[in-house]
Amino acid sequence: MDTPNKLILNYNDIPAMPNVMVKALNVIKDEGSGLNDLADVMCYDQALTTQVLKLVNSAYYGFAQQITSIGKALPLLGMDQAKNIIITFAMKPMLTARGGKAMWEHSIRTAVGCEHLAKEFKLMDSSDAFVIGFLHDIGKIVLNVKNPVVYRKIEEFVNKGANVLDVENMFFGTNHSDVGFLLAKKWQLPVVVNNAIKYHHNPQNSSMANFAYIVYVADKLAQDKKKPIELDEEIMKNSNIQIDNPEAYKETIHNKAAVLLASLAR
Ligand SMILES: [Fe+2]
Ligand SMILES: [Fe+2]
Numbered sequence: 223m224d225t226p227n228k229l230i231l232n233y234n235d236i237p238a239m240p241n242v243m244v245k246a247l248n249v250i251k252d253e254g255s256g257l258n259d260l261a262d263v264m265c266y267d268q269a270l271t272t273q274v275l276k277l278v279n280s281a282y283y284g285f286a287q288q289i290t291s292i293g294k295a296l297p298l299l300g301m302d303q304a305k306n307i308i309i310t311f312a313m314k315p316m317l318t319a320r321g322g323k324a325m326w327e328h329s330i331r332t333a334v335g336c337e338h339l340a341k342e343f344k345l346m347d348s349s350d351a352f353v354i355g356f357l358h359d360i361g362k363i364v365l366n367v368k369n370p371v372v373y374r375k376i377e378e379f380v381n382k383g384a385n386v387l388d389v390e391n392m393f394f395g396t397n398h399s400d401v402g403f404l405l406a407k408k409w410q411l412p413v414v415v416n417n418a419i420k421y422h423h424n425p426q427n428s429s430m431a432n433f434a435y436i437v438y439v440a441d442k443l444a445q446d447k448k449k450p451i452e453l454d455e456e457i458m459k460n461s462n463i464q465i466d467n468p469e470a471y472k473e474t475i476h477n478k479a480a481v482l483l484a485s486l487a488r
Contacts, residue, residue, distance in 0.1 A: 229394050231401065235368050239409040242267045243312040250305050257296040260304060264292050273311050273486075280485030302349035306333075309353055310486070313360075320366040321359075328444055329356050330486070331479040335440030338475055343463050345432040346414070354418045355444075357411075358437050361402030361419070365394055387423055399423055426460050435461045443472045444479070 239247075245263045249255045264270055271292055278295045279288060289295045296304050310330075318326045336355030340348040366373040372393050379389045390397035403420035418433040422441060425434035439461070442453050451468045458464075465471055 229369055229372065231364070231368055231394060231396055233404075233408075236364060236401075236405050236408050237316065237367070240312040240316070242270055243309055246305065246308045246312075250301060257301065257304070258293075260301070261292045261296050264308070270308070270311055274307055277307060277485055282482045282485040302347075306349060306352045306356075310356060313356070314486075316363060317360075320363045320370070325359070325362070327479075327483060329359065330483055331444035331475060332356065332358055332437070332440045334479040334482060335444050335475040336436050338471075338478065339436050339440055339463060343436075345436060345462060350412070350414060351433075351436055353411075354415050354433065354437055355440050357402070357406070357415065358419055358422045358441060359398060359402065360405055361398030361400065364401045364405060365390060365398055368394070424457070426457050431460070432462055435463050439463050439465075440475070443468065443475050447472075447476060 242263065246260060249259045249263055252259075264274065274292060274295060275289060277283070278285065278299065283298075285298060289298065299307070310333075313329075314326065317329055321329075333352045333354075333356035336351035337348045340346050340351035362373075365376075376386070376389045376393055380386045387397040387399065399420050399422060403416055406416040406419050414430055414433050417428055417430045418437045421428035421431075421434035422437040425431055425438040428434035438457070439453065442451055445451070451472060453468065
Protein backbone atom coordinates (compact mmCIF):
# COMPACT_ATOMS: atom_id res chain seq x y z
CA MET A 223 0.00 0.00 0.00
CA ASP A 224 1.34 3.48 -0.88
CA THR A 225 1.90 5.80 2.01
CA PRO A 226 -0.72 8.50 1.55
CA ASN A 227 -0.08 12.22 1.97
CA LYS A 228 -1.28 12.93 5.45
CA LEU A 229 -4.32 15.18 5.74
CA ILE A 230 -3.76 17.93 8.24
CA LEU A 231 -6.53 18.43 10.73
CA ASN A 232 -6.99 21.95 12.13
CA TYR A 233 -8.64 23.11 15.30
CA ASN A 234 -11.35 24.65 13.10
CA ASP A 235 -12.20 21.19 11.76
CA ILE A 236 -13.63 20.34 15.19
CA PRO A 237 -17.32 21.32 15.01
CA ALA A 238 -19.00 23.52 17.60
CA MET A 239 -21.29 21.93 20.15
CA PRO A 240 -24.94 22.08 19.06
CA ASN A 241 -26.57 25.19 20.50
CA VAL A 242 -29.31 23.56 22.54
CA MET A 243 -26.73 21.25 24.11
CA VAL A 244 -24.58 24.26 25.14
CA LYS A 245 -27.57 25.91 26.79
CA ALA A 246 -28.83 22.75 28.47
CA LEU A 247 -25.40 21.77 29.83
CA ASN A 248 -24.94 25.29 31.20
CA VAL A 249 -28.23 25.03 33.08
CA ILE A 250 -27.31 21.60 34.41
CA LYS A 251 -23.86 22.81 35.56
CA ASP A 252 -25.38 25.79 37.37
CA GLU A 253 -26.25 24.63 40.87
CA GLY A 254 -28.76 27.42 41.30
CA SER A 255 -30.85 26.16 38.37
CA GLY A 256 -33.46 23.47 38.40
CA LEU A 257 -35.78 21.49 36.19
CA ASN A 258 -37.90 24.57 35.41
CA ASP A 259 -34.88 26.34 33.90
CA LEU A 260 -34.09 23.28 31.83
CA ALA A 261 -37.70 23.13 30.61
CA ASP A 262 -37.37 26.79 29.54
CA VAL A 263 -34.29 26.00 27.42
CA MET A 264 -35.97 23.00 25.83
CA CYS A 265 -39.20 24.83 25.03
CA TYR A 266 -37.34 27.15 22.63
CA ASP A 267 -36.55 24.18 20.43
CA GLN A 268 -39.86 22.93 19.06
CA ALA A 269 -38.37 19.92 17.25
CA LEU A 270 -36.58 18.83 20.43
CA THR A 271 -39.74 19.26 22.51
CA THR A 272 -41.74 17.08 20.11
CA GLN A 273 -39.06 14.39 20.01
CA VAL A 274 -38.66 14.30 23.79
CA LEU A 275 -42.41 13.97 24.32
CA LYS A 276 -42.58 11.13 21.80
CA LEU A 277 -39.71 9.38 23.56
CA VAL A 278 -41.07 9.71 27.10
CA ASN A 279 -44.39 8.34 25.89
CA SER A 280 -42.67 5.35 24.23
CA ALA A 281 -42.14 1.78 25.36
CA TYR A 282 -38.59 2.57 26.49
CA TYR A 283 -39.84 4.56 29.48
CA GLY A 284 -43.20 2.86 29.89
CA PHE A 285 -44.76 5.56 32.08
CA ALA A 286 -48.37 4.75 32.94
CA GLN A 287 -49.87 8.11 32.06
CA GLN A 288 -49.69 10.15 28.84
CA ILE A 289 -47.13 12.96 29.25
CA THR A 290 -48.16 16.06 27.36
CA SER A 291 -45.61 18.75 28.27
CA ILE A 292 -41.90 19.13 28.96
CA GLY A 293 -42.84 20.58 32.35
CA LYS A 294 -44.48 17.27 33.25
CA ALA A 295 -41.83 15.10 31.59
CA LEU A 296 -38.77 16.50 33.34
CA PRO A 297 -39.71 15.69 36.95
CA LEU A 298 -40.41 12.09 35.87
CA LEU A 299 -37.07 11.82 34.09
CA GLY A 300 -34.88 13.75 36.52
CA MET A 301 -31.94 15.95 35.59
CA ASP A 302 -29.53 13.16 34.55
CA GLN A 303 -31.92 11.35 32.21
CA ALA A 304 -33.07 14.67 30.76
CA LYS A 305 -29.45 15.58 30.05
CA ASN A 306 -28.87 12.29 28.23
CA ILE A 307 -31.96 12.75 26.11
CA ILE A 308 -30.97 16.30 25.13
CA ILE A 309 -27.46 15.18 24.17
CA THR A 310 -28.87 12.24 22.18
CA PHE A 311 -31.28 14.37 20.16
CA ALA A 312 -28.87 17.30 19.78
CA MET A 313 -26.20 15.01 18.34
CA LYS A 314 -28.44 12.89 16.13
CA PRO A 315 -28.20 15.12 13.01
CA MET A 316 -24.38 15.25 13.19
CA LEU A 317 -24.05 11.50 13.73
CA THR A 318 -26.51 10.43 11.07
CA ALA A 319 -25.47 13.01 8.45
CA ARG A 320 -21.93 11.64 8.29
CA GLY A 321 -22.00 8.22 9.91
CA GLY A 322 -25.40 7.13 8.64
CA LYS A 323 -27.69 4.65 10.31
CA ALA A 324 -24.81 2.35 11.26
CA MET A 325 -23.00 5.05 13.28
CA TRP A 326 -26.23 6.14 14.97
CA GLU A 327 -27.16 2.59 15.97
CA HIS A 328 -23.63 1.75 17.13
CA SER A 329 -23.53 4.92 19.29
CA ILE A 330 -26.87 4.13 20.93
CA ARG A 331 -25.94 0.48 21.50
CA THR A 332 -22.61 1.43 23.08
CA ALA A 333 -24.39 4.01 25.26
CA VAL A 334 -26.91 1.43 26.45
CA GLY A 335 -24.06 -1.05 26.95
CA CYS A 336 -22.05 1.40 29.06
CA GLU A 337 -25.13 2.23 31.14
CA HIS A 338 -25.81 -1.47 31.68
CA LEU A 339 -22.21 -2.34 32.63
CA ALA A 340 -21.93 0.70 34.93
CA LYS A 341 -25.02 -0.46 36.83
CA GLU A 342 -23.91 -4.09 36.98
CA PHE A 343 -20.33 -3.47 38.07
CA LYS A 344 -20.99 -0.26 40.02
CA LEU A 345 -17.82 1.31 38.62
CA MET A 346 -19.29 4.70 37.72
CA ASP A 347 -22.48 6.73 37.51
CA SER A 348 -24.65 5.03 34.89
CA SER A 349 -25.94 8.30 33.46
CA ASP A 350 -22.40 9.55 32.76
CA ALA A 351 -21.64 6.12 31.31
CA PHE A 352 -24.45 6.56 28.76
CA VAL A 353 -22.95 9.85 27.49
CA ILE A 354 -19.46 8.37 27.27
CA GLY A 355 -20.73 5.42 25.27
CA PHE A 356 -22.84 7.59 23.04
CA LEU A 357 -19.94 9.90 22.14
CA HIS A 358 -17.05 7.40 22.13
CA ASP A 359 -16.58 7.32 18.31
CA ILE A 360 -17.40 11.01 17.69
CA GLY A 361 -13.86 11.54 16.33
CA LYS A 362 -14.84 9.37 13.33
CA ILE A 363 -17.38 12.03 12.37
CA VAL A 364 -14.73 14.76 12.41
CA LEU A 365 -12.39 12.70 10.21
CA ASN A 366 -15.30 11.86 7.93
CA VAL A 367 -16.22 15.53 7.52
CA LYS A 368 -12.58 16.43 6.80
CA ASN A 369 -12.45 13.96 3.93
CA PRO A 370 -15.36 11.60 3.31
CA VAL A 371 -13.70 9.89 0.35
CA VAL A 372 -10.61 9.02 2.38
CA TYR A 373 -12.75 7.94 5.31
CA ARG A 374 -14.68 5.53 3.08
CA LYS A 375 -11.34 4.07 2.04
CA ILE A 376 -10.38 3.67 5.71
CA GLU A 377 -13.64 1.82 6.36
CA GLU A 378 -12.90 -0.56 3.50
CA PHE A 379 -9.53 -1.42 5.05
CA VAL A 380 -11.15 -1.91 8.45
CA ASN A 381 -13.83 -4.18 6.98
CA LYS A 382 -11.02 -6.30 5.57
CA GLY A 383 -9.58 -6.68 9.08
CA ALA A 384 -7.13 -3.74 9.43
CA ASN A 385 -6.79 -2.01 12.80
CA VAL A 386 -8.89 1.15 12.68
CA LEU A 387 -6.43 3.36 14.61
CA ASP A 388 -3.49 2.22 12.43
CA VAL A 389 -5.31 3.02 9.17
CA GLU A 390 -6.57 6.38 10.44
CA ASN A 391 -3.06 7.29 11.61
CA MET A 392 -1.72 6.38 8.20
CA PHE A 393 -4.13 8.63 6.30
CA PHE A 394 -4.70 11.45 8.76
CA GLY A 395 -1.66 11.33 11.04
CA THR A 396 -4.15 11.06 13.88
CA ASN A 397 -7.05 8.81 14.83
CA HIS A 398 -10.64 9.00 16.04
CA SER A 399 -9.70 8.46 19.70
CA ASP A 400 -7.36 11.47 19.74
CA VAL A 401 -9.69 13.61 17.61
CA GLY A 402 -12.66 12.69 19.85
CA PHE A 403 -10.56 13.71 22.85
CA LEU A 404 -9.87 17.12 21.24
CA LEU A 405 -13.57 17.57 20.53
CA ALA A 406 -14.52 16.67 24.11
CA LYS A 407 -11.93 19.19 25.35
CA LYS A 408 -13.16 21.93 22.99
CA TRP A 409 -16.72 21.25 24.17
CA GLN A 410 -15.52 21.31 27.80
CA LEU A 411 -17.09 17.95 28.57
CA PRO A 412 -16.21 16.36 31.93
CA VAL A 413 -12.69 14.96 32.25
CA VAL A 414 -14.00 11.38 32.58
CA VAL A 415 -15.69 11.73 29.20
CA ASN A 416 -12.55 13.12 27.52
CA ASN A 417 -10.43 10.39 29.03
CA ALA A 418 -12.72 7.49 28.17
CA ILE A 419 -13.01 8.71 24.56
CA LYS A 420 -9.22 8.92 24.26
CA TYR A 421 -8.59 5.45 25.69
CA HIS A 422 -11.59 3.43 24.49
CA HIS A 423 -9.35 1.23 22.32
CA ASN A 424 -6.51 1.07 24.88
CA PRO A 425 -8.16 1.20 28.32
CA GLN A 426 -5.08 -0.30 29.96
CA ASN A 427 -3.22 2.98 29.29
CA SER A 428 -5.80 5.21 30.94
CA SER A 429 -5.32 6.90 34.31
CA MET A 430 -9.08 6.46 34.77
CA ALA A 431 -9.12 2.86 33.65
CA ASN A 432 -12.53 1.81 35.01
CA PHE A 433 -14.31 4.29 32.75
CA ALA A 434 -12.21 3.46 29.72
CA TYR A 435 -12.77 -0.28 30.29
CA ILE A 436 -16.54 0.19 30.43
CA VAL A 437 -16.48 1.78 26.98
CA TYR A 438 -13.98 -0.76 25.65
CA VAL A 439 -16.20 -3.68 26.68
CA ALA A 440 -19.49 -2.00 25.69
CA ASP A 441 -18.03 -1.11 22.27
CA LYS A 442 -17.16 -4.79 21.65
CA LEU A 443 -20.58 -5.99 22.83
CA ALA A 444 -22.31 -3.35 20.68
CA GLN A 445 -20.79 -4.71 17.45
CA ASP A 446 -22.94 -6.40 14.85
CA LYS A 447 -24.84 -9.41 16.22
CA LYS A 448 -23.20 -11.78 13.77
CA LYS A 449 -19.64 -10.68 14.60
CA PRO A 450 -17.76 -12.67 17.25
CA ILE A 451 -16.97 -10.73 20.45
CA GLU A 452 -13.34 -9.63 20.30
CA LEU A 453 -12.28 -8.87 23.87
CA ASP A 454 -8.48 -8.92 23.89
CA GLU A 455 -7.26 -11.19 26.69
CA GLU A 456 -4.11 -9.18 27.25
CA ILE A 457 -6.10 -5.93 27.55
CA MET A 458 -8.83 -7.50 29.73
CA LYS A 459 -6.27 -8.91 32.19
CA ASN A 460 -6.22 -5.63 34.18
CA SER A 461 -9.93 -4.90 33.95
CA ASN A 462 -12.41 -4.78 36.83
CA ILE A 463 -15.08 -5.97 34.42
CA GLN A 464 -14.81 -9.72 34.37
CA ILE A 465 -17.69 -11.38 32.55
CA ASP A 466 -17.83 -15.11 31.95
CA ASN A 467 -20.86 -14.98 29.65
CA PRO A 468 -20.23 -12.09 27.21
CA GLU A 469 -22.73 -13.57 24.73
CA ALA A 470 -25.56 -13.15 27.26
CA TYR A 471 -24.49 -9.55 27.94
CA LYS A 472 -24.38 -8.86 24.22
CA GLU A 473 -27.89 -10.22 23.80
CA THR A 474 -29.25 -8.11 26.71
CA ILE A 475 -27.57 -4.94 25.44
CA HIS A 476 -28.78 -5.46 21.86
CA ASN A 477 -32.33 -6.08 23.07
CA LYS A 478 -32.39 -3.01 25.35
CA ALA A 479 -30.90 -0.85 22.59
CA ALA A 480 -33.44 -2.14 20.07
CA VAL A 481 -36.29 -0.82 22.25
CA LEU A 482 -34.56 2.56 22.64
CA LEU A 483 -33.75 2.79 18.91
CA ALA A 484 -37.35 2.00 18.01
CA SER A 485 -38.58 4.63 20.46
CA LEU A 486 -36.13 7.22 19.09
CA ALA A 487 -37.16 6.52 15.51
CA ARG A 488 -40.86 7.18 16.00
FE1 LIG B 1 -13.66 3.55 18.40
FE1 LIG C 1 -17.15 2.03 18.56
